[in-house]
Amino acid sequence: MPGKHPDHPLADFKVGIDNVIFSVDTEQHRLLVLLVMRHEDPFIGQWSLPGTLVRQGESLETASYRVLSEKIRVNNLYVEQLYSFGGPKRDPREAEHAYNVRYLSVSYFALVRFAEAELIADGVSGIAWYPLNQLPELAFDHEEILTYGTLRLRNKVKYSPVVFDILPEMFTLSDLYQLYITILGDDFSDYSNFRTRLLKLGFLKDTGIKTSRGAGRPASLYRFEADAFEPLKDKPMVFV
Amino acid sequence: MPGKHPDHPLADFKVGIDNVIFSVDTEQHRLLVLLVMRHEDPFIGQWSLPGTLVRQGESLETASYRVLSEKIRVNNLYVEQLYSFGGPKRDPREAEHAYNVRYLSVSYFALVRFAEAELIADGVSGIAWYPLNQLPELAFDHEEILTYGTLRLRNKVKYSPVVFDILPEMFTLSDLYQLYITILGDDFSDYSNFRTRLLKLGFLKDTGIKTSRGAGRPASLYRFEADAFEPLKDKPMVFV
DNA sequence: ACAAAAGTGTTGTGATTACACCCATGG
DNA sequence: CCATGGGTGTAATCACAACACTTTTGT
Numbered sequence: 001m002p003g004k005h006p007d008h009p010l011a012d013f014k015v016g017i018d019n020v021i022f023s024v025d026t027e028q029h030r031l032l033v034l035l036v037m038r039h040e041d042p043f044i045g046q047w048s049l050p051g052t053l054v055r056q057g058e059s060l061e062t063a064s065y066r067v068l069s070e071k072i073r074v075n076n077l078y079v080e081q082l083y084s085f086g087g088p089k090r091d092p093r094e095a096e097h098a099y100n101v102r103y104l105s106v107s108y109f110a111l112v113r114f115a116e117a118e119l120i121a122d123g124v125s126g127i128a129w130y131p132l133n134q135l136p137e138l139a140f141d142h143e144e145i146l147t148y149g150t151l152r153l154r155n156k157v158k159y160s161p162v163v164f165d166i167l168p169e170m171f172t173l174s175d176l177y178q179l180y181i182t183i184l185g186d187d188f189s190d191y192s193n194f195r196t197r198l199l200k201l202g203f204l205k206d207t208g209i210k211t212s213r214g215a216g217r218p219a220s221l222y223r224f225e226a227d228a229f230e231p232l233k234d235k236p237m238v239f240v
Numbered sequence: 241m242p243g244k245h246p247d248h249p250l251a252d253f254k255v256g257i258d259n260v261i262f263s264v265d266t267e268q269h270r271l272l273v274l275l276v277m278r279h280e281d282p283f284i285g286q287w288s289l290p291g292t293l294v295r296q297g298e299s300l301e302t303a304s305y306r307v308l309s310e311k312i313r314v315n316n317l318y319v320e321q322l323y324s325f326g327g328p329k330r331d332p333r334e335a336e337h338a339y340n341v342r343y344l345s346v347s348y349f350a351l352v353r354f355a356e357a358e359l360i361a362d363g364v365s366g367i368a369w370y371p372l373n374q375l376p377e378l379a380f381d382h383e384e385i386l387t388y389g390t391l392r393l394r395n396k397v398k399y400s401p402v403v404f405d406i407l408p409e410m411f412t413l414s415d416l417y418q419l420y421i422t423i424l425g426d427d428f429s430d431y432s433n434f435r436t437r438l439l440k441l442g443f444l445k446d447t448g449i450k451t452s453r454g455a456g457r458p459a460s461l462y463r464f465e466a467d468a469f470e471p472l473k474d475k476p477m478v479f480v
Numbered sequence: 481a482c483a484a485a486a487g488t489g490t491t492g493t494g495a496t497t498a499c500a501c502c503c504a505t506g507g
Numbered sequence: 508c509c510a511t512g513g514g515t516g517t518a519a520t521c522a523c524a525a526c527a528c529t530t531t532t533g534t
Contacts, residue, residue, distance in 0.1 A: 219487090
């Protein structure tokens with residue numbers, strides 16, 4: 001195979017993965033993305049999505065999980081592949097090599113529970129949750145990746161029950177409502193209709209336990225019933 | 241950067257693209273995918289998705305389009321990136337190299353007009369449209385890629401107007417209905433309700449021209465009005 | 481007592497479904 | 508004149524948005 005098309009030599013690639021890790025701070029109603037400070041060239045001193053280059057024998061998913069677990073400790077999370085960015089000239093390191101190496105990035109999208117996500121400080125590393133509306137300038141083409149990830153997040157929560165992966169086991173219906181508002185903005189149905197719709201779907205089980213948060217009537221804690229959701233899995237369904 | 245983690249050497253990749261090219265033969269009500277016969281090892285003599293390895297200086301999209309245009313001549317098509325498969329051991333060529341080279345495949349999804357898609361016979365090459373329900377055994381992990389592509393196709397046509405990219409300029413409403421049936425199966429609303437719904441959306445313009453196909457009342461030819469669809473672009477909308 | 485938050489009910493409107501039925505053509 | 512496919516109409520049901528109202532708590 002090599003040398004077969006001498007006029008059209010194949011490109012050699014290093015493959016990186018970049019994680020777009022979202023979380024929601026329900027207390028402060030903020031949608032957050034995890035960024036890390038770069039300590040190496042290129043883009044030293046700039047914020048970037050947590051990523052890494054894929055090692056020998058390592059799958060893409062493993063590499064993605066490796067960086068994630070180096071940065072945060074988390075119990076529950078949702079992950080899926082996002083997109084691959086692989087054009088020439090997207091990484092300045094390509095110029096450094098005499099031999100023509102390309103850098104391709106496979107991006108992953110993750111959603112984690114904010115309360116349980118403990119950032120791992122390794123002494124030097126800058127690592128922080130940034131609200132989506134107060135982003136710093138990002139390295140590489142990470143802004144494009146993040147934009148695409150945000151689009152996917154907003155679509156995902158509308159049509160699939162991913163949010164239950166990042167809510168606690170038991171939650172009130174206003175927790176759920178607030179979560180949607182924080183992710184999507186507040187331009188959808190009012191709380192009362194939201195309640196009725198979600199409850200009619202039948203996969204939220206009232207535990208009977210009440211919780212009181214300051215003034216106001218105590219709220220019931222609900223649980224997401226995966227079994228009851230199962231039959232609805234493939235139905236088109238808008239959650240908000 | 242090289243030599244920084246001597247315990248964890250980076251993997252070197254060749255990047256391939258594989259196209260899942262769908263078309264619909266409306267006459268015969270068959271959903272088709274384009275396959276090519278391999279003339280090289282590995283998997284010589286087996287059918288596979290049309291793919292290629294990415295060349296120096298070439299973007300992923302360009303590579304994808306290059307193979308596509310080597311295989312068929314087509315006027316109208318819809319393309320989007322599908323998924324990246326990159327685990328170790330997915331390509332037997334990895335074993336051939338003394339040095340550890342990995343093969344990553346970025347798959348692309350395409351939808352082309354059957355009537356205008358002229359297959360390019362280059363003398364040797366086997367190339368053929370295969371009905372989705374009569375597939376031969378496929379090389380590599382192409383079956384997995386195709387399964388994923390099919391899923392994407394079915395979702396795509398439900399929520400976006402891609403089908404109009406592969407219908408002729410002017411078409412009857414039963415053409416449209418038949419097309420959906422061929423892609424999705426016939427378990428959705430009846431023709432009469434399908435009509436009403438689509439017409440109410442307002443982006444199908446009756447040209448007034450009638451067409452007669454054998455017996456029965458002649459049908460009106462409709463045109464898809466991109467302008468009229470524009471404002472509906474971001475609304476959640478089920479087409480069938 | 482009253483504010484705050486949770487939860488219920490009502491009402492009008494519009495979408496969806498399952499049909500029955502009419503229309504225009506070829507044989 | 509009838510089979511064939513195109514096209515219209517309708518009535519029952521259901522989903523949805525807006526919003527008024529009741530309930531249960533803390534202060």
